[in-house]
Amino acid sequence: MAIRRKKHAGRNPFRGVVDTVSEMNRIADRMTGADGATTVPEQxxxxxxxxxxxxxxxxxxxxxxxxxxxxxxxxxxxxxxxxxxxxxxxxxxxxxxxxxxxxxxxxxxxxxxxxxxxxxxxxxxxxxxxxxxxxxxxxxxxxxxxxxxxxxxxxxxx
Structure with a gap:
């Protein structure tokens, strides 16, 4: 039996592009301010x-x-x-x-x-x-x- 998924209008077109390691790096950068998301200036x-x-x-x-x-x-x-x-x-x-x-x-x-x-x-x-x-x-x-x-x-x- 095949599972069908509903298409969502707001679906992220980049889903699957970012792998787990990239996502973990993004989270780590965000926590340390390396991605510019906080007020910590980029060094x-x-x-x-x-x-x-x-x-x-x-x-x-x-x-x-x-x-x-x-x-x-x-x-x-x-x-x-x-x-x-x-x-x-x-x-x-x-x-x-x-x-x-x-x-x-x-x-x-x-x-x-x-x-x-x-x-x-x-x-x-x-x-x-x-x-x-x-x-x-x-x-x-x-x-x-x-x-x-x-x-x-x-x-x-x-």
């Missing part, structure tokens, strides 16, 4: 709670390629730096619709930061960055054949 994001862009790291010939998806980010809002063997990709994605009433908001905005440890001996002359159609590509020239970390044997004491 700017810092490096510890910045969103992380989707990133692929691959080898192409002797180069390492790092591709970060950054839709909605302007090239001038991206900072790529190299310090002590760590490549840092940082920046911010703004929003033009801050005054909209969102029913569901899943796209991250604000500051982002990604740190990638590169092989030993890479200098800034080995790194080139380009930005095309929302994808940042960083090429680290000649670094695939670099030697990895030295393995240290662990001995037991008697």
């Amino acid at each position: 700017p994001r810092g490096h510890t709670d910045a969103w992380t862009p989707t990133t692929d790291i691959l080898a192409k010939g002797s180069d390492i390629l790092i591709r970060c998806e950054l839709p909605g980010v302007e090239p001038g809002d991206v900072d790529v730096s190299l310090s002590r063997g760590t490549l840092t990709i940082a920046g911010a994605r703004g929003t033009d619709d801050e005054h909209e009433d969102f029913l569901v908001r899943e796209r991250a905005h604000g500051q982002f930061r990604r740190e990638i440890t590169l092989p030993e001996g890479v200098s800034e002359d080995d790194v080139e960055a380009s930005f095309h159609e929302g994808v940042l590509e960083v090429a680290v020239r000649g670094s695939v054949d670099s030697t990895g970390p030295a393995r240290i044997d662990v001995r037991t004491k008697e």
Whole structure:
């Protein structure tokens, strides 16, 4: 026997879009004021709670390629730096619709930061960055054949 449900005129068209985890996060945000529902002002994001862009790291010939998806980010809002063997990709994605009433908001905005440890001996002359159609590509020239970390044997004491 099939169960038929009555259609309600006021039915939420987004029912089923928000899963249990998203709903729990929404409730937690509402309780802490993170969603702006209370008088607690929204705090700017810092490096510890910045969103992380989707990133692929691959080898192409002797180069390492790092591709970060950054839709909605302007090239001038991206900072790529190299310090002590760590490549840092940082920046911010703004929003033009801050005054909209969102029913569901899943796209991250604000500051982002990604740190990638590169092989030993890479200098800034080995790194080139380009930005095309929302994808940042960083090429680290000649670094695939670099030697990895030295393995240290662990001995037991008697």
